[in-house]
Amino acid sequence: MAAGIRFARFGQKVLILEKHSKIGGLNSYYHRKGRLLETGLHAVSNFAPPEDKHAPLNRLLRQLKIPRRNLVLHEQYSSEILFPDRASLCFSNDFSLLLKQITKSFPDSAKQFEKMVAELDQYDPFLPRPKISAREFVSSFLQDRLLVEMLFCPLMFYGASQEDDMDLSQFVILFRAILQEGFFRPDGTIKDLLDLLLTHYKSFGGEIELTVGVKEILTENNKVSGVRTAAGEVILCESLISTAGVPETKKLFPTSDTAATFSKLDGDQISGRLSFIESIYLLDKSACESLPKDRTIIFFNLSEKFSYHRPDDAVDLNSGVICFPGNFQGNKEEDIVQLRVTHIANYDKWLHAYNNDDKTLYPAMKTQWVEKSKKVIGKIIGNYSENIVYEDSFTPVTIERYTSRSQGAVYGSPEKIKDGKTNFENLYIAGTDQGYLGIVGSMLSGVTMVNQHILNKS
């Protein structure tokens, strides 16, 4: 959508093809019991004050020609990295809070942490370069294992596509987006934001077709000539930007030769393995006095070492994300309090249950794991299960079904294409698989790809 707006803004003809009936991809919404429930949005990272002109958020808005003053943004209160019985670190949109917390809880590491931050501040994560292990980089500054694990916990949960480590570039992007800049939410729901973007896109003459999936990418020599939709319609184009993801785009080539030209890596090598189960709870407010009021998100880990990989079980209850979407500054008080809980999940296990002839297996498995999760989370934030008015959960299978992300891997492929270029000269990759992360990042990706590859050339 961001790429579309950017291109349409300068009077070019743009068509967006969206497979789903709603826009937004991973950050969309659905209705249950007369309420709008968001699918992906806990918080938007990359908060920046309006005067910080070069911050990603403000650059994005300028590029899309959306005046910052037209948006009401609610900043987080504070978030917490919690390793119960060991340590807790709070952070907010003021980075000095985290520095103070580290100085207090890890006094021996504070100087080294500041040194590391100074180094990260100089690092350009968008320069193409060989992969560097972020774990090795961080450990070369910080000897305290617990602090290292605690820093990785929120960054991995909010964007890592690789298991247990990440490329230093990805670490830098996430560190800035989450710990240095911080979280906010636009006023209203994700639907309001999506409606604004769609109206804006259409005002520039952009066209969009919903429930029109691309079935094939058509090529001639080393160029894309167009696409064939699932309904069989052929649409020709001069340039194509795919935000479907790298493994998903590869599947759209009709012959093995063209697929191999697109990427030599096979599906398993480029598919992400990390997916999640998420539960949304609507709680009766009068019964929720005990829940934290000043925490927006809690990233927790109960095990000795924080593990971030596909678990052997269907769900890894040892860690997770607890989000209170109502706990943002200036949010309107509502009668219903929302709580979202996310854990890492095993795609294969959920798919196996879903495909089983016994159709009761999958829902029963969901109920079983969600009940176990409630017990774990109750110990951290206090019991809430008696106060649930409504609840719904989605698994890696749900994510794959609605977003077409292979294996429900919300953060995409571990193999990022930083320059967005492919072996087809007019086919570009934008979004998560280009390496930018989060809502602001993915949108900036679309903008940047159009700027670098299409506007500059057309």
Next chain:
Amino acid sequence: MTINEIKNVILEIIQDIDDEADFTDLEPSEALRDQLDLDSMDFLDIVMELRKRYQIQIPEADYPQLATLDSCVNYLMPRLEAA
């Protein structure tokens, strides 16, 4: 177009990109980017807006010639003569 008209077009485009841009102490012979805190993405907007409004193609190699307000005038004058 006159020199002043071209200058006004450039300033108007910049104002459109950043409505808080302050031109009070703008030095026409010094880099626009430094004085107005513009980045490369904003700069591309100037190029694209000129293309949209006046159908002039500015190749990437010529971007440095748009660095200052004066150099913009020198570069654009022959190209906007008919406009």
